[in-house]
Amino acid sequence: MTISSLQPYPNQILSTRLTASANRNILICLFLRGGADGLNVVVPHGENAYYNLRPTLAIPRPDDNRVNKGLRTLDLDGFFGLHPALAPLLPSWQGQKLAFVQACGTPDQSHSHFEAMELMERGVSDKNGPASGWLGRYLGLTPPGSALRAVSMNSRIPRLLLGSVPVAQVDRITDFNSGSSIQVREKLQKGLGTIYRAASPLEKSGRESLDLLTKIAKLSPSSYQPEAGVRYPDSEIGGRLRQVAQLIKAEVGLEIACIDLDGWDTHFGQGDNLTDLLSKLGLALGAFYADMRDYMERLLVITMTEFGRRVQENASLGTDHGQGSFMMLLGGGFKGRKVYGRWPGLGSQQLVGPGDLAVTTDYRDVLAEVLQNHLKLPDSKSVFPEYNPNPHWK
Amino acid sequence: MAERARVSAIGLSQWIEEQLAPNTLDDSATALRVRRFDSLIMDTSVIFDVREENVRRELQQATLLRAIYSRRQLYELMVDFWSDHFNIYTLKTGCAWHKTIDDREVIRPHALGKFRDLLWASLHSPAMLVYLDNQDNKKNGPNENYARELMELHTLGVNAGYTQQDVHEVARCLTGLTVSRPPYLGKFKFEAALHDGGDKLVLGQKIKGGEGELEQLTDIILKHPAIPVFISRKLVRRFVADDPPPELVNEAANTFRRTDGDIKAVLSTILHSAEIQNPTLKLKRPFNYMVGALRQLNAETDANPALVEMLGRMGQPLFQFPTPDGYPDTSSAWVGNLITRWHFALSLATDSLPGTKIDLARLTKEAELTNNPTLDNAISRLSSLLLGKELPAQDQTALVGLWGNTLDETGLRAALATLLSSPYYQWR
Numbered sequence: 001m002t003i004s005s006l007q008p009y010p011n012q013i014l015s016t017r018l019t020a021s022a023n024r025n026i027l028i029c030l031f032l033r034g035g036a037d038g039l040n041v042v043v044p045h046g047e048n049a050y051y052n053l054r055p056t057l058a059i060p061r062p063d064d065n066r067v068n069k070g071l072r073t074l075d076l077d078g079f080f081g082l083h084p085a086l087a088p089l090l091p092s093w094q095g096q097k098l099a100f101v102q103a104c105g106t107p108d109q110s111h112s113h114f115e116a117m118e119l120m121e122r123g124v125s126d127k128n129g130p131a132s133g134w135l136g137r138y139l140g141l142t143p144p145g146s147a148l149r150a151v152s153m154n155s156r157i158p159r160l161l162l163g164s165v166p167v168a169q170v171d172r173i174t175d176f177n178s179g180s181s182i183q184v185r186e187k188l189q190k191g192l193g194t195i196y197r198a199a200s201p202l203e204k205s206g207r208e209s210l211d212l213l214t215k216i217a218k219l220s221p222s223s224y225q226p227e228a229g230v231r232y233p234d235s236e237i238g239g240r241l242r243q244v245a246q247l248i249k250a251e252v253g254l255e256i257a258c259i260d261l262d263g264w265d266t267h268f269g270q271g272d273n274l275t276d277l278l279s280k281l282g283l284a285l286g287a288f289y290a291d292m293r294d295y296m297e298r299l300l301v302i303t304m305t306e307f308g309r310r311v312q313e314n315a316s317l318g319t320d321h322g323q324g325s326f327m328m329l330l331g332g333g334f335k336g337r338k339v340y341g342r343w344p345g346l347g348s349q350q351l352v353g354p355g356d357l358a359v360t361t362d363y364r365d366v367l368a369e370v371l372q373n374h375l376k377l378p379d380s381k382s383v384f385p386e387y388n389p390n391p392h393w394k
Numbered sequence: 395m396a397e398r399a400r401v402s403a404i405g406l407s408q409w410i411e412e413q414l415a416p417n418t419l420d421d422s423a424t425a426l427r428v429r430r431f432d433s434l435i436m437d438t439s440v441i442f443d444v445r446e447e448n449v450r451r452e453l454q455q456a457t458l459l460r461a462i463y464s465r466r467q468l469y470e471l472m473v474d475f476w477s478d479h480f481n482i483y484t485l486k487t488g489c490a491w492h493k494t495i496d497d498r499e500v501i502r503p504h505a506l507g508k509f510r511d512l513l514w515a516s517l518h519s520p521a522m523l524v525y526l527d528n529q530d531n532k533k534n535g536p537n538e539n540y541a542r543e544l545m546e547l548h549t550l551g552v553n554a555g556y557t558q559q560d561v562h563e564v565a566r567c568l569t570g571l572t573v574s575r576p577p578y579l580g581k582f583k584f585e586a587a588l589h590d591g592g593d594k595l596v597l598g599q600k601i602k603g604g605e606g607e608l609e610q611l612t613d614i615i616l617k618h619p620a621i622p623v624f625i626s627r628k629l630v631r632r633f634v635a636d637d638p639p640p641e642l643v644n645e646a647a648n649t650f651r652r653t654d655g656d657i658k659a660v661l662s663t664i665l666h667s668a669e670i671q672n673p674t675l676k677l678k679r680p681f682n683y684m685v686g687a688l689r690q691l692n693a694e695t696d697a698n699p700a701l702v703e704m705l706g707r708m709g710q711p712l713f714q715f716p717t718p719d720g721y722p723d724t725s726s727a728w729v730g731n732l733i734t735r736w737h738f739a740l741s742l743a744t745d746s747l748p749g750t751k752i753d754l755a756r757l758t759k760e761a762e763l764t765n766n767p768t769l770d771n772a773i774s775r776l777s778s779l780l781l782g783k784e785l786p787a788q789d790q791t792a793l794v795g796l797w798g799n800t801l802d803e804t805g806l807r808a809a810l811a812t813l814l815s816s817p818y819y820q821w822r
Binding site: 112114127131155156159166169172173175176179180181183184185187188190191192194195196198200201202203205206209212213 | 485486487527539677706707716717726729730732733734736737739740741743744746789792793796797804805807808811812815816817820
């Protein structure tokens, strides 16, 4: 790593002007931390080896009459099917707004969360290359926009957003409005309005912060009304997506929102854990899809995860770190109702490393297309300087 | 506050001398405050049994408490400086435990000592070896990560004239320096089987492979003319100005050369210089901002996790800067971080932070507000306490116009929060 590749630490809230950018497309990136088991999400129910290698954890075939219907795979295309907990996503699948990429991932073979996540968030193949995140670089390469242009919905800024452009952390802004005396806070806010007035960068940044506080205060979560009949679940991801929906509809210039979801490292007792995680995700995304129908053409939700899991289940009713996993795409601007990616198979000759699903689509092949088609970046090379995306991943 | 009184009592010059000899200052009260953090004194045989997040948090809490309460203020500033210079990212696998040991055995013993000893200790620090992947630096598969940073960030500075070939040769010298059971457990270990024992050529000088190689390497690097200037410039940037005045850098570098890298002597040159009397404005880093506010207000705090968390939100979660260059030291990097600073100021002024309390009664008394309880008077008094000068008259008039001149507790707390949040207080 050289100094020139380092960006200033961007844990800063503002430096751009608070203007809504005119209807730019929006990307919502969900990072499933821990290595999500793509094989039990987009289930290859047409593959016998899947059932042989996972005698207890495999999701039953769609026509497996021995088990309750609610526990069976929901068929998608005759070969792949969805985990039943993702049933709330079926309307978007039928509406051709949902697609998956199976056997997708990074070339990293470390099986280390830290390394794989770091490489994936930086969008690089090894320790060399830029230290910033791939979305951070995208932000730096495109015209400035609103102060709420890029937000992290979590309490930290994920590495993929690090770069030269400041990223807002929504809870840090809303936190300001809670937990201390209202009278003192109001006095403070008014007082700062009068003393941050000079032209210096610091005072300019101060005025923008004040603007942002005012703007966010009007967007209290309790005041948000989703579309009729839509109810976001009470889960953390439900709350985050509800907040994203509110920001989008308020037209504050949001372009990128990142949400981290923890808990996907299912070494033990995977069955119930994964069902719970997927059911939360499915319900929240289902509500988001119903709530945001009018915005779908401008929207794209993607999921990422640092790696998939070993094909063969382990002795603790779980799965260990593997390689190939999946990506989900929900939104407009692409052909949905399809599982993309070349299926490598699960035969003993087809597995790689210690028994992992091979990666046939590099995650950057998908991202390059997201950057160019959805976010209108002329050339993804500027974001992935050392990677030549394969345009034929579909 | 206490140190300010001490400066008035003995004079600045004498105070600096006192600070440069930290061991002569009795700091047992601070030691008592951090005694509850068991992991600080644990060695490798037991520390790995402590949960990772606890070991990390205890070091963060202790660092805050020492910065707030220690009488050895200059020493703590230097610990902060070297913690950036020899940065360790404690979220990297294994580094949280190793960092506690690195803080205790590398940074603190040598913060005001000889640069050579500090560097030597760091070269043997499991934290650094694991952080910069030296356990993967092997005879048959070199990893240049540490070698590069050793020259670029720790000693010579980028563009000092070394080449990629030098990096490669230094990496060969460093092969075999590892940890007995990487990355989680263990202590420093030299693994002869992984070491490349051949001769090397570093910066034009030959190193004979075998015993004493690391000493030879250290000698060659330390003789390089770039070091005194590189270290001095960083110190002047930290203590004096974002754009270090070249004359002062030269003077400090001369001291560095003359004293064979005596950090105390170099600092003495900087602290007694004419330039430091007229420092240019420099934005406080979040740690500096938080600690300064707590000190100036004589706050009582146990460094509750909420305070640690707040510092993280302000952009400087201690020991969590991912890249090896450490938290930035120039103002421009910190300009955009205001809402979280204001949130801290508001929380502190309203006693809303668990485990942290300001003494409003004492403040009222010290600021002589009982006799003249007007907002105007409160702002004047608090400004001279916090800013060392008056608030611009325009601001003071505006605030009084906005809030009214009658002073009650809400007004006093709001005045405090506003001064701590003001643009003026962000600069040091």
